[in-house]
Amino acid sequence: MNSPAPSAILPARLLRLRDGGNYRLRPLGPGDEPLVREMFASLSPESIRARYGYLIRDMTPERAHRLVAADPARDLAIGILERPPGGGEILWAIGRLVHAPDNRSAECAFLVHDAKRRLGMASYLLIYLRLLGRRRGVPRLFAQVRRENRAMLGVFRKHGGLLHFDPAGEVVEVDIPVRTSKILFDKPPAASSPAAMASPEKKSFSIVELVVDLVLCAAFFGYIFSLIKGHVPSLDPQMILLWGGLSAGCMTGVFWLALQMVKTVYRFQRANQK
Numbered sequence: 068m069n070s071p072a073p074s075a076i077l078p079a080r081l082l083r084l085r086d087g088g089n090y091r092l093r094p095l096g097p098g099d100e101p102l103v104r105e106m107f108a109s110l111s112p113e114s115i116r117a118r119y120g121y122l123i124r125d126m127t128p129e130r131a132h133r134l135v136a137a138d139p140a141r142d143l144a145i146g147i148l149e150r151p152p153g154g155g156e157i158l159w160a161i162g163r164l165v166h167a168p169d170n171r172s173a174e175c176a177f178l179v180h181d182a183k184r185r186l187g188m189a190s191y192l193l194i195y196l197r198l199l200g201r202r203r204g205v206p207r208l209f210a211q212v213r214r215e216n217r218a219m220l221g222v223f224r225k226h227g228g229l230l231h232f233d234p235a236g237e238v239v240e241v242d243i244p245v246r247t248s249k250i251l252f253d254k255p256p257a258a259s260s261p262a263a264m265a266s267p268e269k270k271s272f273s274i275v276e277l278v279v280d281l282v283l284c285a286a287f288f289g290y291i292f293s294l295i296k297g298h299v300p301s302l303d304p305q306m307i308l309l310w311g312g313l314s315a316g317c318m319t320g321v322f323w324l325a326l327q328m329v330k331t332v333y334r335f336q337r338a339n340q341k
């Protein structure tokens with residue numbers, strides 16, 4: 068594989084997480100080695116063991132370099148960082164994607180600092196690694212997780228990963244299809260766990276769209292009113308107007324909601340085909 072397509076490069080995203088803090092999710096690269104070393108210096112041995120299967124006692128500059136600046140065509144790392152008031156950056160979480168030799172799949176792995184667990188960091192990293200995997204043309208992601216790692220299995224389960232337990236084995240094989248129905252929500256984040264994300268992509272307001280919606284709603288209202296008015300049990304034209312208008316108004320409200328839902332789904336599908 069040659070260097071990744073421009074679409075496979077992720078612009079920095081702003082995240083607001085459950086603790087109310089503002090974070091940036093961005094690709095890691097050469098120059099981020101000191102941040103990796105600082106992160107490792109304060110990680111618990113259990114976290115390092117859970118991630119690598121052994122304890123890394125010394126995160127040397129070379130090792131840190133391999134983590135963030137390997138071959139970008141086969142290997143990428145993204146991180147979640149915070150900018151403290153005093154300046155600089157703190158790296159709190161790393162997600163990594165490593166292509167299999169045949170490029171038909173890629174392994175993903177995560178490490179979130181002990182101090183920032185259950186804020187949705189791994190969830191965001193997974194969402195964006197899946198998006199990047201799709202953009203890089205990889206049909207599936209996979210992971211190998213120790214059976215006792217409930218936290219990691221929980222993250223995968225929550226995001227549609229298929230867990231294959233081998234009764235005799237200690238490792239659970241996880242398959243993460245990059246094209247699932249959840250992919251519709253790759254651009255905005257999964258709503259339930261993390262708080263809303265401020266993405267650089269803002270939903271645009273279009274006056275033309277508003278006028279089209281109003282015309283459609285007015286036509287629908289007129290049509291429904293013409294059907295309903297003959298069924299209002301009254302001979303008083305004012306009562307017919309009132310109850311016919313109210314009923315048609317309610318149904319027009321439902322019509323408007325349905326119209327917005329259809330447009331939203333269509334917009335996401337179109338964005339995903341790009």
Ligand SMILES: CC(C)(COP(=O)(O)OP(=O)(O)OC[C@H]1O[C@@H](n2cnc3c(N)ncnc32)[C@H](O)[C@@H]1OP(=O)(O)O)[C@@H](O)C(=O)NCCC(=O)NCCS
Pocket residue numbers: 113114115117118119176177178179180183184185186187188189190191210211212213216217218219221222223225260
């Ligand atoms: C596994 C790990 C990456 C999870 O990171 P995280 O940012 O805390 O995960 P999230 O906040 O995105 O959690 C998403 C969901 O996963 C599940 N989950 C996460 N941690 C869990 C835990 N300790 N116990 C049970 N479920 C858990 C929950 O369903 C959670 O959603 P909720 O908080 O809305 O209930 C983190 O614990 C870690 O770095 N562990 C050490 C390294 C490691 O094991 N890496 C994996 C190697 S394969």
